[in-house]
Structure formats: C-alpha cells, structure tokens
C-alpha cells in the first residue's frame with residue numbers, strides 16, 4: 001500500500017475509530033522510490049498511532065543496497081509519533097554507529113541480525129557476553145526447539161529441510177566456519193540426513 005497514500009488514509013480513517021487496541025505501523029520508505037514515505041508521514045501524524053517502525057529501504061530493493069539513513073532522518077524529523085529504527089543491525093558496532101547518529105531513538109528492531117547472533121540484544125542492552133561454549137549450547141537448544149516445533153506443522157520431507165536451510169542462511173553467520181556449515185546443510189534433502197549432519201556440526205563445535 002506504500003504508494004497509495006489515499007488508500008492508507010482511508011484505511012486509517014475507518015480502522016482507528018473502530019479498533020480498541022493500540023495500532024503501530026511498520027513500513028519501508030517506499031515501494032519503488034525512497035521519498036514515497038514523505039507523503040505518508042503527514043497522514044500518520046493525523047492519527048493517534050502507538051509508534052512507527054521504519055525499515056529505510058524500498059520494497060523493490062528487497063535486502064539489496066544500503067539502508068537510506070538520510071531518508072530515515074527526514075522521517076524522524078517529520079513524525080509526531082515515536083519512531084523505531086529497523087534495518088541491518090547485525091553487530092554491536094553497527095548499533096553503536098546508529099545510536100550515535102540517532103540519539104533520540106530509544107527502541108530498535110532487529111530481524112536477521114538476531115537469527116545470525118541471538119546474543120546481540122544482550123550485548124547491546126547489558127554490554128555482557130556469554131562464554132563461547134555456553135553460546136553454542138544455547139544455539140543448539142534453540143535450533144532443536146525450532147526444528148521440533150516446525151516438525152509439528154510442516155509435512156513432507158523437503159518442507160522441513162527447506163525451512164531449516166532458510167534459517168541457516170542467517171544462523172551460519174554466527175560460526176567461524178559458517179559458510180562450510182551452510183554448504184553441508186544445503187546438501188541435505190531429508191529430515192534424518194539433516195538431523196545427522198546438524199548433530200555432527202554441533203558436536204564438532206564444542
């Protein structure tokens with residue numbers, strides 16, 4: 001809906017008066033063009049939204065190219081609502097750089113960076129870091145739990161391996177030899193084979 005400001009306005013006009021829970025909006029800065037958002041912020045300003053979560057890329061960009069921090073800054077200056085930054089926070093250093101530039105931002109949303117390093121939030125919030133062995137144990141428990149839960153809802157031998165391979169595209173970044181691990185896992189096509197390979201990977205890590 002990003003390139004249809006009138007539709008967004010009409011949607012908000014109808015829903016805001018009808019719903020009781022708070023409404024937050026998560027958006028990219030445009031579908032095709034990064035300045036599309038500039039037409040939307042004044043519309044959002046008319047409504048009592050809880051917050052805006054902005055990922056400063058366009059829709060067509062997918063995850064290509066850089067996040068547009070200048071456009072994010074313009075949104076921040078225009079918006080009456082609390083703004084949350086979302087995009088490419090995959091290390092403490094990246095968070096630090098962004099928090100220095102956007103001092104007024106108090107909330108951050110992290111997606112892929114947390115699949116790749118589930119300990120990043122702890123590092124950002126408390127400046128603490130667990131020992132490597134403990135991290136690996138937690139990663140393994142997380143993996144096994146996720147796998148068990150997906151098994152309950154996915155049928156067919158390739159469904160589960162495909163789902164887990166998607167997770168590993170991000171999770172492999174955590175390990176020093178991540179690329180090698182990802183390649184090994186990508187070669188599995190059946191559940192049992194996948195479990196064997198992953199168990200071996202984790203056994204070798206500790």
Ligand SMILES: Cc1cc2nc3c(=O)[nH]c(=O)nc-3n(C[C@H](O)[C@H](O)[C@H](O)COP(=O)(O)O)c2cc1C
Pocket residue numbers: 026055086087088089109110111112113
């Ligand atoms: C596997 C995956 C699933 C996602 N699912 C959703 C979703 O259901 N709703 C949503 O608004 N964004 C979803 N996103 C987008 C993220 O919330 C986030 O906006 C985007 O990945 C950019 O943040 P990041 O650079 O920290 O990953 C998803 C992203 C990934 C990688």
